[in-house]
Amino acid sequence: MNICIMGFGAVGKGVAKVISIKKDELKKKYGLDLKITGVSDSSGAAISPDGLDPNLLLEVKEKEGRVSQYPEYGTDNLTGLNFLEKVDYDCLVEVTPTNIDDGEPARSHMLKAFKDGKDVVTSNKGPLALNFRELTEAALSNKVKFKYEASVGGAMPIINFAHDTLAGCNFESIFGILNGTTNYILSRMAKEGSAYEQTLKEAQEMGIAETDPTQDVEGLDAACKIVILANSIMNKDVSLKDVYINGISKINQESILLAKKEGYLIKLVAEASDDTLEVSPRLVKSGTPFSVDGTMNVATLNTDLAEDVTVVGRGAGSIETASAILSDLINIWKS
DSSP, rough: EEEEEOOHHHHHHHOOOOOOHHHHHHHHOOOOEEEEEEEOOOOEEEETTTOOHHHHHHHHHHHHGGGGTTTTTTETTHHHHHHHHHHOEEEEOOOOOOOOTTOTTTHHHHHHHHHHHHHEOOOOHHHHHHHHHHHHHHHHHOOOOOOOOGGTTTOOOOOHHHITTTOOOEEEEHHHHOHHHHHHHHHHHHHHHOOHHHHHHHHHHHHSSSSSSSHTTTTTHHHHHHHHHHHHHHHOOGGGGGGGGGGGGGOOOHHHHHHHHHEEEEEEEEEESSSSSEEEEEEEETTSSSGOOTEEEEEEEEEESSOOOEEEEOOOOOHHHHHHHHHHHHHHHOO
């Protein structure tokens, strides 16, 4: 299977790493030879129909900061739709930065790939939270596969789990802690008794929180993810504008300590049900699955046949997210 990777930041590099690590195992176990025929970043691209060396790609990106410096096959200023015109591929791995304003340029990348008869795997929340119906219908009408397990919960298996393992169930509600940054901050505040501002600064220094943490701490990231789950698992037709959102920036030390004294923790919880689509801080009982620490994510699917099914996993990280992308690539190959 020839793949091209659009976006070569943390997740794109993670995909190259896991392909390098698992290449022989994938051939042996599935007969799958994953060949990276093109990679683009904001500066340019590297393209070879014979395949690019994932380790050399990583080395060039680390040293030069741009994949266009890849020996012999690198080219400047070839990005976006022009890149897709030039590269020979079967599946697009779309991992460009998330844009929650209009979903671009990822939305256009995906629509072009579908139109050209190519499968798509993505971790990109923006287009899915804003244009879910448009994208899924475009994939269906062009008879191609569209997979997005990595868009929610990093390595936490939930979308494919719901579609495949719980295929006979109807889903009545979804509750989840879907943002690792806020969970880390609230966990630290509960454990250390530290103030919000201090804990946020610590998270930024450790690389867990972005320099501009707005999307995480104000609940926008979790809102995108609950929209994706509501649409994909519960067959809703909603977008980001339909979510009631309340973040964690106003939570203080006193509230955390008072909750802890009563045997509770404060967590940023996302909910999708027939009458609710919401992200807000809530009290959860200590010792329950929702009392996960650090950057862990957790979600409970309430079903008609299996009742409550809870999944837990690492909600962030380059390799962790890439593992979900790899699982989607394998599923496409097997199907």
